[in-house]
Amino acid sequence: MDVVTNAVPRGTAAPDESVGMSYLDRLPRRVVVVYLPLAVFTFVLLFPFYWMTVTALKPNHEMTDFNNYSPFWPSSPTLQHIYYLLFETSYPGWLWNTMLVALGSTILSLAASVFAAYAIERVRFAGSRWTGLAIFLAYLVPPSILFIPLAVMTFKFGIYDSKLALIFTYPTFLIPFCTWLLMGYFRSIPYELEECALVDGASRWQILTKIMLPLSVPGLISAGIFAFTLSWNEFIYALTFIQSSENKTVPVGVLTELVRGDVYEWGALMAGALLGSLPVVLLYSFFVDYYVASMTGAVKE
Amino acid sequence: MADAAVQDRVLLPPEPKASLLQSRGMVGFLFMLPALAFLLIFLTYPLGLGVWLGFTDTRIGRDGVWIGLENYQLLWDDSLFWLSVFNTLLYTITASILKFALGLWLALILNEHLPFKSFFRAVLLLPWVVPTVLSAIAFWWIYDSQFSVISWGMIELGIIDMPINFLGDMENARASVIAANVWRGIPFVAITLLAGLQTISPSLHEAATLDGATGWQRFRYITLPMLSPLIAVVMTFSVLFTFTDFQLIYVLTRGGPLNATHLMATLSFQRAIPGGQLGEGAAIAVAMIPFLLAAILFSYFGLQRRKWQQGGAD
Numbered sequence: 221m222d223v224v225t226n227a228v229p230r231g232t233a234a235p236d237e238s239v240g241m242s243y244l245d246r247l248p249r250r251v252v253v254v255y256l257p258l259a260v261f262t263f264v265l266l267f268p269f270y271w272m273t274v275t276a277l278k279p280n281h282e283m284t285d286f287n288n289y290s291p292f293w294p295s296s297p298t299l300q301h302i303y304y305l306l307f308e309t310s311y312p313g314w315l316w317n318t319m320l321v322a323l324g325s326t327i328l329s330l331a332a333s334v335f336a337a338y339a340i341e342r343v344r345f346a347g348s349r350w351t352g353l354a355i356f357l358a359y360l361v362p363p364s365i366l367f368i369p370l371a372v373m374t375f376k377f378g379i380y381d382s383k384l385a386l387i388f389t390y391p392t393f394l395i396p397f398c399t400w401l402l403m404g405y406f407r408s409i410p411y412e413l414e415e416c417a418l419v420d421g422a423s424r425w426q427i428l429t430k431i432m433l434p435l436s437v438p439g440l441i442s443a444g445i446f447a448f449t450l451s452w453n454e455f456i457y458a459l460t461f462i463q464s465s466e467n468k469t470v471p472v473g474v475l476t477e478l479v480r481g482d483v484y485e486w487g488a489l490m491a492g493a494l495l496g497s498l499p500v501v502l503l504y505s506f507f508v509d510y511y512v513a514s515m516t517g518a519v520k521e
Numbered sequence: 522m523a524d525a526a527v528q529d530r531v532l533l534p535p536e537p538k539a540s541l542l543q544s545r546g547m548v549g550f551l552f553m554l555p556a557l558a559f560l561l562i563f564l565t566y567p568l569g570l571g572v573w574l575g576f577t578d579t580r581i582g583r584d585g586v587w588i589g590l591e592n593y594q595l596l597w598d599d600s601l602f603w604l605s606v607f608n609t610l611l612y613t614i615t616a617s618i619l620k621f622a623l624g625l626w627l628a629l630i631l632n633e634h635l636p637f638k639s640f641f642r643a644v645l646l647l648p649w650v651v652p653t654v655l656s657a658i659a660f661w662w663i664y665d666s667q668f669s670v671i672s673w674g675m676i677e678l679g680i681i682d683m684p685i686n687f688l689g690d691m692e693n694a695r696a697s698v699i700a701a702n703v704w705r706g707i708p709f710v711a712i713t714l715l716a717g718l719q720t721i722s723p724s725l726h727e728a729a730t731l732d733g734a735t736g737w738q739r740f741r742y743i744t745l746p747m748l749s750p751l752i753a754v755v756m757t758f759s760v761l762f763t764f765t766d767f768q769l770i771y772v773l774t775r776g777g778p779l780n781a782t783h784l785m786a787t788l789s790f791q792r793a794i795p796g797g798q799l800g801e802g803a804a805i806a807v808a809m810i811p812f813l814l815a816a817i818l819f820s821y822f823g824l825q826r827r828k829w830q831q832g833g834a835d
Contacts (some may be wrong), residue, residue: 337557345549
């Protein structure tokens with residue numbers, strides 16, 4: 221490596237290798253090839269959020285009257301939809317339910333996954349490779365083919381129409397995902413650390429809690445955030461297993477309770493969609509890198 | 522892996538007084554127990570139960586009896602079922618191709634040296650982060666038959682003179698749900714492929730340019746082959762989740778108009794939960810499994826090829 225860089229005459233080497241050869245492109249070409257498509261992509265991908273926000277803030281008479289009021293800006297912004305949502309519907313309860321369910325299933329899945337990932341990756345018992353493969357396959361089983369038998373089961377267990385039904389069924393897709401992610405993370409921790417501890421007489425439990433877990437905090441955060449987002453966004457189980465309004469989660473509640481007959485309360489619907497997205501978006505904005513790491517990690521491993 | 526096993530044997534000589542708790546298998550089993558118990562009860566068992574339900578006439582509130590292949594015979598003669606299979610394949614194939622093409626394009630753009638790159642990367646992932654149902658509600662409003670902002674914009678520009686009936690017309694409805702699905706899927710494809718693009722060394726491109734390769738040749742003979750293992754995996758995930766999609770359709774059209782957008786997942790839900798025919802719904806869900814298996818096998822061979830390419834044994 222050094223030899224190669226030394227061979228390049230001084231002053232001509234690109235200061236930053238990530239720049240690659242883009243300095244060869246002329247500006248007009250870059251505008252057409254890079255900036256213009258990027259602007260279009262950004263506009264299309266973000267427009268629905270903008271439209272959601274604007275609609276949530278418009279009073280009802282402005283919402284459908286594009287000729288007398290600018291459609292792209294609320295001329296007299298109002299909080300009436302948000303007020304209606306928070307004080308005249310069960311929305312706060314749905315938020316609370318979603319939070320409880322997401323936290324409960326995330327904690328449950330993380331705990332089970334840490335042990336499983338450690339066992340597969342480091343204890344290396346007979347058949348651990350096949351278990352790893354089985355975990356990966358379990359991740360590929362979609363909720364759309366499980367919801368009918370699970371509905372039958374939750375009914376038989378007597379937890380139908382309760383938050384427990386969701387807390388127990390969400391780990392079906394969270395545990396495989398978290399285990400897979402943590403396996404990749406544990407693999408990156410040097411084996412030598414563990415060997416030293418084994419030589420010093422530490423038990424497996426001590427190695428896991430005193431060495432592996434403190435070192436894998438970033439991996440745990442990635443898995444936790446992703447699991448929380450997945451359970452916050454889950455829809456088909458929540459739609460199938462929950463009947464009563466007070467147990468619904470935000471996605472189900474907004475869709476089934478805010479749409480009454482033919483009168484769509486667009487303002488309230490948009491406000492509900494916006495507020496329901498806010499927690500995951502906030503979480504995401506604080507931990508973007510962890511989130512991207514878990515998303516790409518799950519695919520790359 | 523073989524090395525690790527040898528090392529372990531050196532480090533952990535089998536002690537004569539080794540108790541059961543120190544044996545590898547036992548420790549492994551105990552650590553696996555919580556996850557294993559969960560997955561067996563809530564994943565493996567329901568999978569089997571689902572297959573069994575497909576052979577029964579179970580309804581909501583009534584245990585069914587074994588009726589053999591009757592559900593499948595009914596489905597075989599059910600034109601709505603075949604329409605849903607067609608719709609699902611159309612939806613999956615069209616949406617996946619568009620997601621792949623646009624996602625790869627976006628990934629290539631984001632791989633350029635850009636100002637505020639990490640900001641763009643973070644913001645463009647938003648459609649994937651936000652709950653699908655909630656963004657689908659936004660699309661529902663955008664696709665409104667009277668007050669759609671797209672129709673309004675196009676009328677203002679003089680392209681059309683009547684609002685487009687996005688979700689009321691068969692062809693339009695299909696195109697609209699595919700567009701919404703693509704909108705949500707592009708960021709996932711783009712960001713994961715971007716992670717792969719960043720591992721390709723720029724020196725390869727520099728060497729190719731010195732040899733006189735054009736931009737297209739560099740893309741075709743360097744970028745694409747280096748990326749293809751990752752593409753295989755990403756697209757398998759994408760195909761799998763598009764094929765079993767439920768939320769978007771349920772919000773936007775519930776299968777209508779004239780069942781033009783009914784997917785197998787939504788048909789299964791409609792027959793099983795509002796319709797009460799759990800057995801028939803389960804049979805439709807089971808009919809999805811062969812397609813999913815094909816996708817998973819594809820993924821498996823994609824992964825194998827990648828390991829082989831890297832020269833790794835494990």
